[in-house]
Amino acid sequence: MMLEGTNVTHSFGGLMAVDGADFHVDQGQIVGLIGPNGAGKTTLFNIVSGAIKPTHGTIKFKGEDITGLKPHQICRRGMARTFQTVKLFANMTAFENVRLALLFGNPDRKIDRRQAEREVNQLMASMGLLSERNKPVKDLSLATQKRLEIARALATKPDMLLLDEVMSGLTQKELNQAMQFIRQLRERGITIFMIEHVMQAIMGMCDRIIVFHYGSKIMEGTPQEVVNDPTVNSIYLGK
Amino acid sequence: MLISTILYERKFALTIIIASIVALAFAPALLAEYTLIKLITILMYTILTVSWTIFSGSTNYISLATAALFGIGVYLSAVLNNSLPLPVIILISGLASFILAFLIGTLTLRLKGVYFILFTLGVTALIRNVVQWWETHFTHTVGRHVPGVGNEIVYGYILAIFSITLLASFFLRHSSIGMALQGIGENDEAAEHIGINVTRIKILTFACSAIFMGAAGAVMASRWRYVDPGIAFDPLLSFLPVLMAIFGGTSRLEGPIIGATIFTLLREFLITKYPYLYMLLMGLSLIAIILYLPGGLVVQAIRWWIWLKIQWAKTKFQWQMLKSRWREEWRPKVSMWLAQWWLRVQWRLGRKR
Amino acid sequence: MMIHNLLDILITGLILGGIYALIAVGLSLQYGVGRVLNIAHGEFIMVGALTTYSLYTVFGVSPLVAIAVITPALFVIGYLLDRTLYNYLRKKSPNADAFSATSLLASFGLLFVVQNLMLLIWGANLKSYSYLNTSVSIFGALYGFNRLLALGVAVGVSIVFYIFIRSTRLGKAIRAAAENPTMAQVMTVNVKQVLAICFGLGAALAGLAGILYSLIFELQPSKGIELTIIAIVVVVFGGLGSITGSLIGGFLLGLVTSIVNFIDPSLSLVAFYLIFILLLLFKPSGILGRQIHAD
Numbered sequence: 001m002m003l004e005g006t007n008v009t010h011s012f013g014g015l016m017a018v019d020g021a022d023f024h025v026d027q028g029q030i031v032g033l034i035g036p037n038g039a040g041k042t043t044l045f046n047i048v049s050g051a052i053k054p055t056h057g058t059i060k061f062k063g064e065d066i067t068g069l070k071p072h073q074i075c076r077r078g079m080a081r082t083f084q085t086v087k088l089f090a091n092m093t094a095f096e097n098v099r100l101a102l103l104f105g106n107p108d109r110k111i112d113r114r115q116a117e118r119e120v121n122q123l124m125a126s127m128g129l130l131s132e133r134n135k136p137v138k139d140l141s142l143a144t145q146k147r148l149e150i151a152r153a154l155a156t157k158p159d160m161l162l163l164d165e166v167m168s169g170l171t172q173k174e175l176n177q178a179m180q181f182i183r184q185l186r187e188r189g190i191t192i193f194m195i196e197h198v199m200q201a202i203m204g205m206c207d208r209i210i211v212f213h214y215g216s217k218i219m220e221g222t223p224q225e226v227v228n229d230p231t232v233n234s235i236y237l238g239k
Numbered sequence: 240m241l242i243s244t245i246l247y248e249r250k251f252a253l254t255i256i257i258a259s260i261v262a263l264a265f266a267p268a269l270l271a272e273y274t275l276i277k278l279i280t281i282l283m284y285t286i287l288t289v290s291w292t293i294f295s296g297s298t299n300y301i302s303l304a305t306a307a308l309f310g311i312g313v314y315l316s317a318v319l320n321n322s323l324p325l326p327v328i329i330l331i332s333g334l335a336s337f338i339l340a341f342l343i344g345t346l347t348l349r350l351k352g353v354y355f356i357l358f359t360l361g362v363t364a365l366i367r368n369v370v371q372w373w374e375t376h377f378t379h380t381v382g383r384h385v386p387g388v389g390n391e392i393v394y395g396y397i398l399a400i401f402s403i404t405l406l407a408s409f410f411l412r413h414s415s416i417g418m419a420l421q422g423i424g425e426n427d428e429a430a431e432h433i434g435i436n437v438t439r440i441k442i443l444t445f446a447c448s449a450i451f452m453g454a455a456g457a458v459m460a461s462r463w464r465y466v467d468p469g470i471a472f473d474p475l476l477s478f479l480p481v482l483m484a485i486f487g488g489t490s491r492l493e494g495p496i497i498g499a500t501i502f503t504l505l506r507e508f509l510i511t512k513y514p515y516l517y518m519l520l521m522g523l524s525l526i527a528i529i530l531y532l533p534g535g536l537v538v539q540a541i542r543w544w545i546w547l548k549i550q551w552a553k554t555k556f557q558w559q560m561l562k563s564r565w566r567e568e569w570r571p572k573v574s575m576w577l578a579q580w581w582l583r584v585q586w587r588l589g590r591k592r
Numbered sequence: 593m594m595i596h597n598l599l600d601i602l603i604t605g606l607i608l609g610g611i612y613a614l615i616a617v618g619l620s621l622q623y624g625v626g627r628v629l630n631i632a633h634g635e636f637i638m639v640g641a642l643t644t645y646s647l648y649t650v651f652g653v654s655p656l657v658a659i660a661v662i663t664p665a666l667f668v669i670g671y672l673l674d675r676t677l678y679n680y681l682r683k684k685s686p687n688a689d690a691f692s693a694t695s696l697l698a699s700f701g702l703l704f705v706v707q708n709l710m711l712l713i714w715g716a717n718l719k720s721y722s723y724l725n726t727s728v729s730i731f732g733a734l735y736g737f738n739r740l741l742a743l744g745v746a747v748g749v750s751i752v753f754y755i756f757i758r759s760t761r762l763g764k765a766i767r768a769a770a771e772n773p774t775m776a777q778v779m780t781v782n783v784k785q786v787l788a789i790c791f792g793l794g795a796a797l798a799g800l801a802g803i804l805y806s807l808i809f810e811l812q813p814s815k816g817i818e819l820t821i822i823a824i825v826v827v828v829f830g831g832l833g834s835i836t837g838s839l840i841g842g843f844l845l846g847l848v849t850s851i852v853n854f855i856d857p858s859l860s861l862v863a864f865y866l867i868f869i870l871l872l873l874f875k876p877s878g879i880l881g882r883q884i885h886a887d
Contacts, residue, residue, distance in 0.1 A: 049432060051428065051431075051432075070431065070436075071428075071431040071432045072431050072432070072433075072434050072435055072436045072437070075431075075432055075433060075434040076434050080432070080433070081432060083428075083429070087426045087428060087429040088426070088429065089421070089422050089425035089426055089429065089430075090425060090426075090686070091425060092421065092422070092425065096418065099418075100415075100418055100419065100422050100430075100433060100435075101433035101434070103415050103418070103419075104415070104419060104433055104434040104435045105433050105434035106434070107434065152433060153433075155433075156433055156434055299689045299690060299692065299693040301693055301696055301697065303700075346869060346872045346873065347872060350872065350876050352689055352692060352693070353623075353629060353692055353832070354828070354872060354876060356629060356692070356696055357629070357824045357828065358868065358872070360631060360820070360821065360824065361821040361824065361825075361861075361864075361865065361868075362865075364817065364818065364821060364861060365861055365862065365865045368858065368859075368861045368862060369862060371858070372858050372859065372862070375858075474817065478700065478704065481697065481700065482701075485697060515708075515711070515712060516708065516712075518704050518705075518707065518708040518711075519704065519705050519708035519709065519712075521701075521704055522700075522701040522702065522703065522704030522705035522706075522708065523701065523705055524701075525697060525698075525700060525701030525704070526677070526698055526701035526702065526705070529681070529694055529697050529698050529701070530677075530680065530681075530698075533684070533694075
């Protein structure tokens with residue numbers, strides 16, 4: 001198992017954002033995390049990436065206990081993420097954003113300036129971002145920004161990528177491209193854990209889906225199993 | 240930590256910096272004593288402003304502790320001046336400021352920026368109180384006298400510290416740490432998630448920037464000759480570097496330098512002409528700058544310069560357009576009319592004969 | 593003798609605590625709701641104090657009457673300041689952290705402007721006046737009536753304010769906004785108005801605290817900063833998002849100051865900062881504050 005969470009709980013002044021959640025993600029899979037708004041999905045991501053500490057429970061990544069570690073330590077162990085509201089360095093150029101991640105996300109490698117530039121250009125070219133590289137991020141379209149955020153995460157050479165609602169706000173064409181791209185990532189050996197609301201993406205890509213409600217896992221299974229589950233249907237009534 | 244090799248790209252800026260330092264080195268021989276003293280003050284404020292900008296310029300962590308970090312150097316120098324030579328005192332002061340800044344940083348930089356700002360606000364008063372208390376109860380000294388070493392020597396030390404501060408700021412800006420600081424200022428959560436140890440970089444940068452403040456303080460004690468807690472820990476010295484940095488702009492290296500120079504001269508002028516109003520005017524300037532010059536003077540000046548160049552290019556273009564229209568449309572017509580008029584005149588003259 | 597000392601400490605503590613509670617609640621309203629780091633807060637306190645002084649010594653106006661004059665005046669000034677200066681900065685700031693920085697700098701400038709104005713009007717020397725200085729005997733010890741009056745007003749206003757903030761709709765809305773400003777923006781119809789009202793209330797409380805302060809202490813324009821620092825420590829102690837915390841914290845820290853003053857008055861700032869340091873190390877969210885996540 002690449003990622004394993006046991007009894008993960010986070011309470012915030014009496015409010016249980018995440019309540020005794022058990023979940024796991026196997027290597028090489030694309031696993032989806034779905035659930036109504038407020039079900040605690042982003043909070044779970046925040047706990048896994050180290051942004052917040054759980055009140056109870058443990059998280060294991062690649063077999064090691066990472067509960068309570070800070071985000072930069074977890075990043076260096078091979079986990080990267082994107083954010084629901086895009087958190088890029090707005091006044092820096094696209095290139096500088098990715099370069100910073102390359103320089104700091106891989107502490108064991110000594111990279112000199114020219115090699116770093118080459119690698120950043122390569123990465124950005126592979127994602128169709130090369131033409132935008134010298135533009136300040138705030139001038140880019142939302143779809144481009146989302147792609148850039150993924151590129152920045154990839155610059156840290158992760159083994160696992162947490163994607164938080166990357167498909168929202170995309171046109172059908174962009175959606176297809178994104179899905180294709182994520183499948184390619186899986187082929188490159190990166191495990192994907194994604195929060196999504198866009199059903200087409202979930203059904204089309206995920207090997208397994210975890211359903212969250214009120215902070216805990218209520219069901220998990222293949223897309224087919226989830227779609228046919230009566231509890232899930234009653235929660236998503238009308239969705 | 241990866242230090243990138245930057246010299247081949249930033250050679251121009253670096254040359255200017257080194258040239259300026261060399262030029263300034265000749266100042267004692269060329270300038271009158273009075274001007275030299277003014278220059279010492281300008282350099283002192285520049286050191287404080289540039290050091291302040293190193294940390295507070297890129298992040299949103301506004302430090303109000305400059306007076307405390309500088310004052311420690313001043314006071315240590317006053318205490319130790321009889322026992323140790325000045326260079327050693329300067330090093331010790333730098334170290335003491337580093338330690339103080341490191342402690343403040345460890346306490347507050349793990350938390351949101353507001354804690355840092357609020358804590359540094361009172362730190363100067365706190366240290367002044369502690370020193371005053373110590374002096375009253377233990378050493379029974381009110382003020383201390385520091386033997387002077389001559390303005391030229393003071394200038395020499397200040398210039399040295401100024402040079403080191405400037406070069407440190409320059410190299411930091413273009414290094415990976417400098418880029419990390421910028422990222423932290425833009426979005427520290429994202430920075431943390433791409434592998435940057437945000438807290439450690441913040442603490443170390445803040446602490447290192449304090450070294451220059453303490454060192455400068457140690458030198459200035461010899462210039463001021465009389466030191467007491469109120470003089471050493473003057474809250475104005477927390478305010479002025481902030482004002483100067485914001486005025487000049489924090490995104491480029493020239494910003495703090497220009498801001499410090501202009502405002503030191505401005506302040507000298509205002510103190511003599513409007514001694515009762517100058518604090519008011521300084522306060523109003525800060526508010527005005529925040530409202531109307533948010534990027535600072537340097538950035539604004541660059542924008543105006545670019546605007547001017549565009550206007551000039553537009554004017555040149557319009558002038559060219561006018562010239563070509565003249566050549567292609569009007570001149571032939573005018574020539575034709577002139578020719579016709581001349582012929583008509585000739586014909587009339589011919590008829591009259 | 594011991595009881596006498598204890599009573600002395602207690603009553604002085606409550607007097608100080610009342611004033612601390614008022615200034616802390618004022619600052620808390622401005623930061624908690626509007627996210628403005630108003631470090632010029634202490635200057636407004638001194639303006640209230642020195643105006644009371646002048647009203648009394650020059651026009652013979654009783655400080656109690658002065659309350660009715662100064663408090664609304666400062667409310668209006670605070671309201672206008674927020675509607676113009678801070679609102680403009682709010683609109684121009686891309687995020688909460690940037691606004692904290694720019695609003696702080698603006699307040700910094702304001703601090704120097706107001707302090708210079710005070711110096712121009714009142715000069716740098718210590719000033720004081722005595723009003724209702726008659727002695728009252730409590731359990732055999734003598735206390736100035738003016739001090740007890742200040743205590744009474746401070747405690748009274750605190751209680752009224754506590755009821756207001758806990759029970760009335762506006763009070764609850766303010767508390768909610770202080771704990772979660774982004775949510776408040778979603779739920780309030782006229783955000784600008786509410787923010788400006790809270791800022792104005794904060795300034796009004798500063799003025800009131802200044803009036804009470806002037807009854808007891810000597811006044812000087814430069815004393816503003818130490819009052820701001822006290823307000824800051826109390827607000828952090830009570831919790832950065834909690835208005836009730838500032839209220840309670842004020843009284844508690846007033847007692848602490850009173851105790852420290854008994855031992856060595858020149859160490860009160862040190863004591864405050866020790867508390868600040870302990871808070872930062874162990875519970876930055878304060879005694880009543882919650883763990884505040886990203887703004």
